[in-house]
Amino acid sequence: SKSYNITLLPGDGIGPEVISVAKNALQLVASIEGFEVAFEEMPMGGAALDAVGVPLPAETLNSAKKSDATLLGAIGGYKWDKNEKHLKPETGLLQLREGLQVFANLRPATVLPQLVDASTLKKEVAEGVDLMVVRELTGGIYFGKPRGFSTNENGQEIGFNTEVYAAYEIDRIARIAFETARKRRGKLCSVDKANVLEASMLWRKIVTALASEYPDVELSHMYVDNAAMQLVRNPKQFDTIVTNNIFGDILSDEASMITGSIGMLPSASLGAAGPGLFEPIHGSAPDIAGQDKANPLATMLSAAMLLKYGLGEEKAAQRIEAAVLDALNRGFRTGDIHSAGHKLVGCKEMGEEVLKSI
Amino acid sequence: SKSYNITLLPGDGIGPEVISVAKNALQLVASIEGFEVAFEEMPMGGAALDAVGVPLPAETLNSAKKSDATLLGAIGGYKWDKNEKHLKPETGLLQLREGLQVFANLRPATVLPQLVDASTLKKEVAEGVDLMVVRELTGGIYFGKPRGFSTNENGQEIGFNTEVYAAYEIDRIARIAFETARKRRGKLCSVDKANVLEASMLWRKIVTALASEYPDVELSHMYVDNAAMQLVRNPKQFDTIVTNNIFGDILSDEASMITGSIGMLPSASLGAAGPGLFEPIHGSAPDIAGQDKANPLATMLSAAMLLKYGLGEEKAAQRIEAAVLDALNRGFRTGDIHSAGHKLVGCKEMGEEVLKSI
Ligand SMILES: CC(C)[C@H](C(=O)O)[C@@H](O)C(=O)O
Ligand SMILES: CC(C)[C@H](C(=O)O)[C@@H](O)C(=O)O
Numbered sequence: 204s205k206s207y208n209i210t211l212l213p214g215d216g217i218g219p220e221v222i223s224v225a226k227n228a229l230q231l232v233a234s235i236e237g238f239e240v241a242f243e244e245m246p247m248g249g250a251a252l253d254a255v256g257v258p259l260p261a262e263t264l265n266s267a268k269k270s271d272a273t274l275l276g277a278i279g280g281y282k283w284d285k286n287e288k289h290l291k292p293e294t295g296l297l298q299l300r301e302g303l304q305v306f307a308n309l310r311p312a313t314v315l316p317q318l319v320d321a322s323t324l325k326k327e328v329a330e331g332v333d334l335m336v337v338r339e340l341t342g343g344i345y346f347g348k349p350r351g352f353s354t355n356e357n358g359q360e361i362g363f364n365t366e367v368y369a370a371y372e373i374d375r376i377a378r379i380a381f382e383t384a385r386k387r388r389g390k391l392c393s394v395d396k397a398n399v400l401e402a403s404m405l406w407r408k409i410v411t412a413l414a415s416e417y418p419d420v421e422l423s424h425m426y427v428d429n430a431a432m433q434l435v436r437n438p439k440q441f442d443t444i445v446t447n448n449i450f451g452d453i454l455s456d457e458a459s460m461i462t463g464s465i466g467m468l469p470s471a472s473l474g475a476a477g478p479g480l481f482e483p484i485h486g487s488a489p490d491i492a493g494q495d496k497a498n499p500l501a502t503m504l505s506a507a508m509l510l511k512y513g514l515g516e517e518k519a520a521q522r523i524e525a526a527v528l529d530a531l532n533r534g535f536r537t538g539d540i541h542s543a544g545h546k547l548v549g550c551k552e553m554g555e556e557v558l559k560s561i
Numbered sequence: 562s563k564s565y566n567i568t569l570l571p572g573d574g575i576g577p578e579v580i581s582v583a584k585n586a587l588q589l590v591a592s593i594e595g596f597e598v599a600f601e602e603m604p605m606g607g608a609a610l611d612a613v614g615v616p617l618p619a620e621t622l623n624s625a626k627k628s629d630a631t632l633l634g635a636i637g638g639y640k641w642d643k644n645e646k647h648l649k650p651e652t653g654l655l656q657l658r659e660g661l662q663v664f665a666n667l668r669p670a671t672v673l674p675q676l677v678d679a680s681t682l683k684k685e686v687a688e689g690v691d692l693m694v695v696r697e698l699t700g701g702i703y704f705g706k707p708r709g710f711s712t713n714e715n716g717q718e719i720g721f722n723t724e725v726y727a728a729y730e731i732d733r734i735a736r737i738a739f740e741t742a743r744k745r746r747g748k749l750c751s752v753d754k755a756n757v758l759e760a761s762m763l764w765r766k767i768v769t770a771l772a773s774e775y776p777d778v779e780l781s782h783m784y785v786d787n788a789a790m791q792l793v794r795n796p797k798q799f800d801t802i803v804t805n806n807i808f809g810d811i812l813s814d815e816a817s818m819i820t821g822s823i824g825m826l827p828s829a830s831l832g833a834a835g836p837g838l839f840e841p842i843h844g845s846a847p848d849i850a851g852q853d854k855a856n857p858l859a860t861m862l863s864a865a866m867l868l869k870y871g872l873g874e875e876k877a878a879q880r881i882e883a884a885v886l887d888a889l890n891r892g893f894r895t896g897d898i899h900s901a902g903h904k905l906v907g908c909k910e911m912g913e914e915v916l917k918s919i
Contacts, residue, residue, distance in 0.1 A: 293756040323793055328681045344724060344758065351759050359727040362763030366702060367721035369713055396807070398651040400702065401709050405720030431811045432818035435681055435793065449754070453789045453811060460790035 216487025218276025248278025258295025338451025574845025576634025616653025696809025
């Protein structure tokens, strides 16, 4: 029977709690669908800083590279916030993305009928929202050079970064976005700031040039400031959004908050070949860490994305997705999505309820 | 008696309609408060491109520089969208900001009790929102060099821009923000991406260093992705926000849409010395241009900001602000903010109602 190696990176804060629950789910669906999963748990982020002094140990990156897919919990916390840049948990995450060459970050934002009240948006605006942000993840201002500190001609201290995209980087992320839109509702909105930035002008040119290869996808363009508005005004207008690294960081977080249930949202980061990286959108929530209060559903849905996009095990993925919905339908809620009339449970119990549903 | 020169830049789309209404209001409050206003109307944006082939003619910039303050309607439209960069209406606006050295852009986002229903956010989330975005306007990635197109070492086409801030640029915008917060509710949130960008690390360092000079202001820091979320989750947590040019572009538009009445929101752009630039937040709305449907209130409130920040005529400013509220209280609404039980009026009639209230 088939067998997969999965690297688990629990990370910091609530990371270990949600990873442990998701691991159980992966194990259960594997046994039902008749394949094997072997896990390797590795340190990363603040946990790795504390243990071995770097946020991404070479062994961790190697494990992720050799495995079939990696599931990450969350990283970061107040404890390491003042660290120098190369000793920040976040730097480890950027190194992991770069090391795995996962340039395509898929971030769905969906409002489930069961949770429409959790949104701060009016019901008629929030209900039915179902969009996907395709964010470029290994280029742009996050990695662009030159970068650093210097002094200008007047002896003034300056800090600088470079937003830069090469044609091939735009081409490959745009192709993923067109393919994604094609499998969804056939609408792709490319977000840029082409009225000001040259990097965005090239972005728009390359995306536009690809449109003829995807005649079944309806392509539109939007400036990033307008996109930030339209997500609040009428998020239902969006199907698939494609954008650069920094705009994607901002807009995907905005979109996730529009659903009101950021504790529910998974993400997948994929490369051209090689293993993908899967993680919940939410952070490490140090304030509730270790208290069995975290919502494990985003990590379980990330495990579902891992099964679907990472291993090609569609059926196992669907089992987890259906079980998450079933647990919600049976009224179970963690604190972040709880409302009157539902059963408030902790991280572990929520995990067990999903397992029952599987 | 005192006399002021005001440059009017009607611009494109609905610009001329809203400027003509605001001009009447300025004239009326001047006569009541006993000062003189002389107007010089100049071409700018698409209108200037059509008339003389550049988006900001030298005469227009000179008029703005010589005058006591400039009131701009709106610029841009489909017609010029495919122009080369130096022939875009937007480029004229950037040249105007740079030419006037107006580095501080104040963008209030307020939810009026009369208009709370216009927000797509739930009433309890939207009501009482009253925040100010202080956006750096003449630096960062909008103006940073090097910028342009080139080929990389593999012969691939690249597009690039530079996000760069010098210490003095951060210092001066932060001072304006601290002063602004001090006159408001004493809370300042500085937004950056200091976990990734060196330009943001310098930003955070300089802002933090200033805090000791403003012990009465409570300073906090937030990453831009989180800020984009928090504006949706709980916008009332914010008083004054200070951020760089591109993040300010995105977040101020998001904040304005949260109020649901972007047709109501003014802005002021100020320099260290010299005249300021005042303009509504909304765009040129080419689809309703010339149909007497535009909401002139954002431009009237921009005229009020011009009186207050540009000319120091507080009383005249308050007259306009009070009259806008009075016209709303008497039930008049343009299409963008109309709801059942109110009187739907056009741009001109709305202007006349505000004049009656003055
Ligand atoms: C932690 C941080 C470096 C990261 C990013 O900016 O990409 C995070 O915000 C995200 O979106 O995954
Ligand atoms: C028109 C455009 C260049 C401008 C900007 O990006 O600054 C606009 O979006 C604004 O916010 O005033």
